[in-house]
Amino acid sequence: MVRDYSVFLPGGTPARREPTALERLGWGSAFASQIDADALTARPPVRVVAVHRSGLQVAGDGIEECIPPGPEATVGDWLLLDRARPRSSHVLERKSLIKRRAPGTGREVQLIAANIDTVFVVTSCNADFNVARLERYVAHAFEAGIEPVIVLTKADLTEDTAPYVDAAQAVSDRVPVLALDARGAEPAKALADWCKPGRTVAFLGSSGVGKSTLTNALLGTQEIATQGIREDDARGRHTTTRRELHATPVAASSSTRRACANCS
Ligand SMILES: Nc1nc2c(ncn2[C@@H]2O[C@H](COP(=O)(O)OP(=O)(O)OP(=O)(O)O)[C@@H](O)[C@H]2O)c(=O)[nH]1
Ligand SMILES: [Mg+2]
Known part of the structure; x- marks a missing residue:
């Protein structure tokens, strides 16, 4: 099977087809280049869409769920979802990060x-x-x-x-x-x-x-x-x-x- 990798090339989504579910979530070459395509099924990429006390709300291709706290991630992060041990899901390297000093502590950083x-x-x-x-x-x-x-x-x-x-x-x-x-x-x-x-x-x-x-x-x-x-x-x-x-x-x-x- 010939795979179409053009979506991951600079210049964005080709006009000839609709963006995939992941692309609509912001997926692109900066993240795709960090992963082994064969491992995608075992550990699908998901994006953190909200952070609750009870865990991280994540969304991916056909995935909408809340995983328990664990990964040090914030809204907008991409994770490789470890279904067996969601707390160990890997946070992909970020393109950008907004952070600030956590209120009251002086030292701790809040993502x-x-x-x-x-x-x-x-x-x-x-x-x-x-x-x-x-x-x-x-x-x-x-x-x-x-x-x-x-x-x-x-x-x-x-x-x-x-x-x-x-x-x-x-x-x-x-x-x-x-x-x-x-x-x-x-x-x-x-x-x-x-x-x-x-x-x-x-x-x-x-x-x-x-x-x-x-x-x-x-x-x-x-x-x-x-x-x-x-x-x-x-x-x-x-x-x-x-x-x-x-x-x-x-x-x-x-x-x-x-x-x-x-x-x-
Ligand atoms: N007339 C006018 N009213 C606006 C405009 N933008 C926002 N408002 C009003 O300003 C008020 C505050 O707007 P919000 O969107 O709730 O402000 P916010 O920045 O989300 O505020 P927080 O959630 O408290 O951080 C609302 O009553 C809006 O309708 C504008 O361009 N023109
Ligand atoms: Mg508001």
């Missing part, structure tokens, strides 16, 4: 999200806007090996977005800046270049800036809860409390996010 292609650094055209914070997030993204894009939400709530865009653009001339209304159809169009099939994107930003609203806009649903911000200081209410990957519909341009990682 936030892995194998992200683009980070949308989100702030809004209101009192949340803070250049120093934008600089920190952008520096985080570059350190993690990920291209950042600054997204300014709530453009509909200001007369003139230019001062916000100019201040954000001054953070780095290597980082694109977009201002938009995160509700409705605008984000799917404006963010399409970074959300091609098989790409994984993440949203980083403070509570209330519209990360979940953007994720819903890309998914074309309202499946993620959102909540109004405090009127006096524009602060959010920490509505999203966990990080997850969501698959965009097959027909639409696909993400992070598969995939949108909602990283509060």
